[in-house]
Amino acid sequence: MFDFLKPTLNPAAALLKEDHDRVKELFDQFESAKSPAKKLKIVRQALEELKVHAAIEEEIFYPAVRKPVGKEIMNEADEEHHVAKLLIAELDTMDGSESHFDAKFLVLSENVRHHIDEEESEMLPKANKVKVDFEALAEKMRQRKERLLEEGVAPVGEDRMVEASRGRGDSPAQAAKRKPPRLPRKE
Numbered sequence: 440m441f442d443f444l445k446p447t448l449n450p451a452a453a454l455l456k457e458d459h460d461r462v463k464e465l466f467d468q469f470e471s472a473k474s475p476a477k478k479l480k481i482v483r484q485a486l487e488e489l490k491v492h493a494a495i496e497e498e499i500f501y502p503a504v505r506k507p508v509g510k511e512i513m514n515e516a517d518e519e520h521h522v523a524k525l526l527i528a529e530l531d532t533m534d535g536s537e538s539h540f541d542a543k544f545l546v547l548s549e550n551v552r553h554h555i556d557e558e559e560s561e562m563l564p565k566a567n568k569v570k571v572d573f574e575a576l577a578e579k580m581r582q583r584k585e586r587l588l589e590e591g592v593a594p595v596g597e598d599r600m601v602e603a604s605r606g607r608g609d610s611p612a613q614a615a616k617r618k619p620p621r622l623p624r625k626e
């Protein structure tokens with residue numbers, strides 16, 4: 440309702456919003472899914488969508504709008520991407536049978552929903568004022584997306600972090616729980 444009151448999005452922001460809507464739809468589907476097989480299928484699809492989306496934002500959109508949008512908003516977005524990518528890297532190693540699988544995906548979806556809200560309410564409106572050819576930027580994003588969908592997204596730093604951790608099965612968090620750090624001895 441009252442959609443006509445919303446400011447019109449530039450073509451690059453509209454492209455990001457389409458991705459946001461698709462991924463939120465997958466989060467809703469996961470919440471109502473019953474069978475583990477269906478859940479796993481939704482998770483796999485959401486992970487691919489999120490990886491491609493994050494790569495396009497980080498490679499093309501964020502650098503183009505970083506200065507005018509401001510360090511505070513952009514740094515927060517960077518950190519939200521980092522946390523999301525850690526959870527994505529962990530979920531990538533899972534097959535759905537793990538005890539924390541559902542919880543991990545739900546935490547990822549909460550994190551991403553929050554990130555999307557902030558992008559749409561703060562970053563994208565501010566980015567609208569950037570003096571840039573948004574049509575050309577959107578075209579660049581579309582082409583990159585097509586390529587990433589064809590070739591897949593290369594492993595990121597967070598994948599290496601998860602790989603290097605002691606995490607087996609569920610997550611590094613589980614592994615950390617199994618081996619608590621040594622506490623200093625009482626004198």
Ligand SMILES: [Fe+2]
Nearest residue numbers: 496516554558
């Ligand atoms: Fe983002």
